[in-house]
Amino acid sequence: MIKKASKIRKNKKADLNIILLNYNAQFWLKKTLTSLKKFYLNKTKYQVEVTVVDNDSTDGSPVMVAKEFRWAKLIKSGGNIGFSAGNNLALKQSTARYTMLLNSDTEFHHGSNLDILIDYLDENPQVGIITPRVELPNGSLDQASHRGEPTPWAALTYFSGLAKIFPKSSLFGRYHLTFKNLNEIHEIDCCSGAAMIFPTKFMLEKVGLLDERFFMYAEDLDWCHRFREAGKKIIYHPGVQLTHHKYKSGIKSSSSRFSKKIHNMFYDTMLLYYDKWYAAKYPKFFRTLLRYFLFIKKGGL
Numbered sequence: 186m187i188k189k190a191s192k193i194r195k196n197k198k199a200d201l202n203i204i205l206l207n208y209n210a211q212f213w214l215k216k217t218l219t220s221l222k223k224f225y226l227n228k229t230k231y232q233v234e235v236t237v238v239d240n241d242s243t244d245g246s247p248v249m250v251a252k253e254f255r256w257a258k259l260i261k262s263g264g265n266i267g268f269s270a271g272n273n274l275a276l277k278q279s280t281a282r283y284t285m286l287l288n289s290d291t292e293f294h295h296g297s298n299l300d301i302l303i304d305y306l307d308e309n310p311q312v313g314i315i316t317p318r319v320e321l322p323n324g325s326l327d328q329a330s331h332r333g334e335p336t337p338w339a340a341l342t343y344f345s346g347l348a349k350i351f352p353k354s355s356l357f358g359r360y361h362l363t364f365k366n367l368n369e370i371h372e373i374d375c376c377s378g379a380a381m382i383f384p385t386k387f388m389l390e391k392v393g394l395l396d397e398r399f400f401m402y403a404e405d406l407d408w409c410h411r412f413r414e415a416g417k418k419i420i421y422h423p424g425v426q427l428t429h430h431k432y433k434s435g436i437k438s439s440s441s442r443f444s445k446k447i448h449n450m451f452y453d454t455m456l457l458y459y460d461k462w463y464a465a466k467y468p469k470f471f472r473t474l475l476r477y478f479l480f481i482k483k484g485g486l
Contacts, residue, residue, distance in 0.1 A: 200231035201303060201382070202281035205289050206271045208240040211249055213290040213433045218254050220293040226256075229300055234258065236275045237289075240265045268378065269395035269404045276394055279385050286405075288379040290433035291319075296426040302382050305370075305422060313392075313417025314383045314409060316376035317425035318367070326367060327429045331421055332375035333359040335406060335455075337463065337471070344478075365421075373421045374413070378405035379429050383412070391415045396461075403454035410462060452479040 203221070207214045214237070226233060235257040239247045241264045250259050260278075262271050272286060283303060302315050319330035333339050336359070342348045343360035352363035365371055388394075392411050395404050409419050456472075456479055464472060 197232060199234045199281035201283045201285060201299065202234045202236060202275075202279045202385070203285045203287050204236045204238065204272055204275040204279070205287050206238045206240065206268060207242060207246050207250075207289045208265060208271075209242045209244045209246065210289045210433055211242070211244045211246040213430060214246055215249060215253070217287070217289055217291050217293075218250070218257065220297075221287075222254075222256075224293040224295060224297050225299055228298070231300060231303055233299075234281060236260060236278075238262060238271045238275050240267075240271045267397070267400035269397045269399050269401075272378075273394045273397065276388070281385055283382050284385045284388070285380070285382040286378045288429060290430040291379060292428040292430065294426070294428065298425060299382070301425050302422055305420070306382065306384065309420075311416075311418055312420050313387065313412035313415065314376060314381050315420045315422055316373075316381050317427050318421070318423040319377060319380050319427055319429045322428060322430060327377065327379070327431065328361045330377040330379060330429075331362055331365075331367070331373055332377075332406065332409075333362045334374040334410065335360065335458065337459075337467065337475075340455075367421075368423055370420065370422050370424070373419050375406045375409040376419055376421065377429075378408075379431075380427050381405070387415075387417070388412075398457060399454055400450060401454075402451050403458045407458060407461065449483050452483050455479060 205214065205217065218235070221235070226235070237250050237254075237257050238260045239250070240262050247259060247261060250257055260274055262274055276284065283306060285299070297317070299317075302317060306312055306315055316330055319327040321327050339359040342357045347357045348360050348363065351357040355364045358364045362373055365373070392408070392415050396407050399407060412419065456476060459472065459475060
């Protein structure tokens with residue numbers, strides 16, 4: 186009987202597939218996988234798979250994963266193809282009920298029980314994406330994981346400083362939804378690709394893969410927008426916490442020339458997002474103003 190039960194579990198579709206994208210972040214990837222194993226995989230009641238996608242790292246990351254974390258599936262992309270395209274390689278292969286995108290510079294601890302999030306998704310089929318409370322090392326919230334839709338108004342109040350002056354205002358605090366109670370489960374507009382869980386089948390059939398026009402930055406905002414367009418809710422759940430060390434990707438430690446390119450990309454994706462979701466709703470001169478503003482933010486003047 187024991188052998189039969191073991192065989193059934195082996196052939197059962199996984200409940201969760203955790204996807205980590207890595208690029209020259211061996212130290213942090215090892216920290217993530219070690220803490221994931223210790224604080225979650227060893228305790229979960231669910232069947233969980235882990236997939237590491239490596240974007241052609243040169244720091245020995247693939248060898249480390251293959252040698253020290255043989256329980257993780259390793260996919261080599263063959264090049265630094267970006268966040269969206271790299272994750273899409275694994276998303277296309279995911280057959281688990283739920284899939285999670287997880288950054289390679291996150292860390293699990295005693296409060297990181299993802300089973301709580303899976304239970305919530307099982308009980309609330311109207312939810313398309315759920316995110317835990319993603320914290321910075323100092324314990325404060327990583328605001329990128331708790332976002333409002335970046336409408337022109339929300340962006341204006343944020344970059345003008347009004348959101349900082351009036352954080353509890355629902356009128357001025359929409360960019361990071363700072364007026365909401367962070368100790369309660371609630372709906373948000375967008376969360377970060379650093380840690381998000383979603384139903385795999387719904388994503389593949391109704392939403393689609395990450396938009397590869399976004400090399401990095403804003404692909405998670407775009408995805409959340411598409412989930413909402415498909416009728417699903419985005420939920421923030423503070424009952425589960427993860428630490429995000431942030432900006433530890435190998436891209437961030439690349440040459441100054443490439444770092445400048447990444448800096449510019451941060452602002453370029455804002456225009457790409459605007460063109461995709463808002464250009465048809467606003468006069469053309471508004472886009473000209475936006476381009477000029479982003480040019481200044483990139484250091485053009």
